[in-house]
Amino acid sequence: MKSILKITLIIAAIFSSLLVLGQRKLTEATISYDIVINTSNQTPQAADLLDGATSVIYLKGNSSRSEMISSLGTQATIIDGKTGNVTVLKEYGEQKYMIKMTAENWKESNKKSDGVLFTLFEEYKTIKDYKCQKAVGKMADGTEFTVYFTKELIPANMDVQYINKNLPGLAMQYEAKLGKMNVTYTVSSIKFDPVVQSKFDIPKAGYRVMTYEESKGSGN
Numbered sequence: 001m002k003s004i005l006k007i008t009l010i011i012a013a014i015f016s017s018l019l020v021l022g023q024r025k026l027t028e029a030t031i032s033y034d035i036v037i038n039t040s041n042q043t044p045q046a047a048d049l050l051d052g053a054t055s056v057i058y059l060k061g062n063s064s065r066s067e068m069i070s071s072l073g074t075q076a077t078i079i080d081g082k083t084g085n086v087t088v089l090k091e092y093g094e095q096k097y098m099i100k101m102t103a104e105n106w107k108e109s110n111k112k113s114d115g116v117l118f119t120l121f122e123e124y125k126t127i128k129d130y131k132c133q134k135a136v137g138k139m140a141d142g143t144e145f146t147v148y149f150t151k152e153l154i155p156a157n158m159d160v161q162y163i164n165k166n167l168p169g170l171a172m173q174y175e176a177k178l179g180k181m182n183v184t185y186t187v188s189s190i191k192f193d194p195v196v197q198s199k200f201d202i203p204k205a206g207y208r209v210m211t212y213e214e215s216k217g218s219g220n
Helices: 002-021 044-049 102-107 157-162 212-218
Strands: 025-026 028-038 054-060 063-068 073-079 086-092 095-101 117-127 130-138 142-151 153-155 170-178 181-192 208-211
Touching: 002 212, 025 028, 028 170, 063 157, 086 102, 095 102, 095 212, 102 212, 117 142, 130 170, 142 157, 153 157, 153 170, 157 170, 208 212
Parallel strands: 025 153, 095 208
Antiparallel strands: 028 054, 028 181, 054 063, 063 073, 073 086, 086 095, 117 130, 130 142, 142 170, 170 181
16 A cells, blocks of 8 residues: 555656646747737728737846837836836837836736636647647636637746736736737747846936826826
8 A cells, every 4th residue: 555655646746746847937038929919899990000919028037028019109018036126118100118016016017917717628729839828817807818829938027917927837828908908919929049138227318207106187
């Protein structure tokens, strides 16, 4: 009986080790997402403005920079992995804003996405050679959205995608709101090359600097 128990424990340990070996902690990576606008209830003109939009996430340790790039302009969110402080850079034509947030401000700005509960399903598909499992997230207001994530890649700081932070892996495809539009993000590439530190530098000039409280008052 003891021999059987010992063998069972050894097999369990080997399986656990293989599971861990199959996971990669994302401490240095560039992840690009294609964005598709779902136009069922939107005017074509609104969707055309975001045609070809992309989202790029740069990871380095616990720090991250996520960029939303479209014909309208660029918005970048930089998270300082040491302090938890966040800087948002908005560039739309001649208008350039820098919004500085504390970790508490960042949490408040994402309160709608806080505490999302995910239900996992035994449904899978492959995205960029990664096995992705289906999950449905339910927000506090009852809104539901679908995600396909992989357990093979684990970002060092899950705050980079706040709405998906409770997932046990990287979201490879997910639904989200962009203003009043429904959009779908799908990973188009993942690169593991070193990310230059300058990606996380905060500009010293050229932006109108605002606090989080000021940005709420201005509607930006």
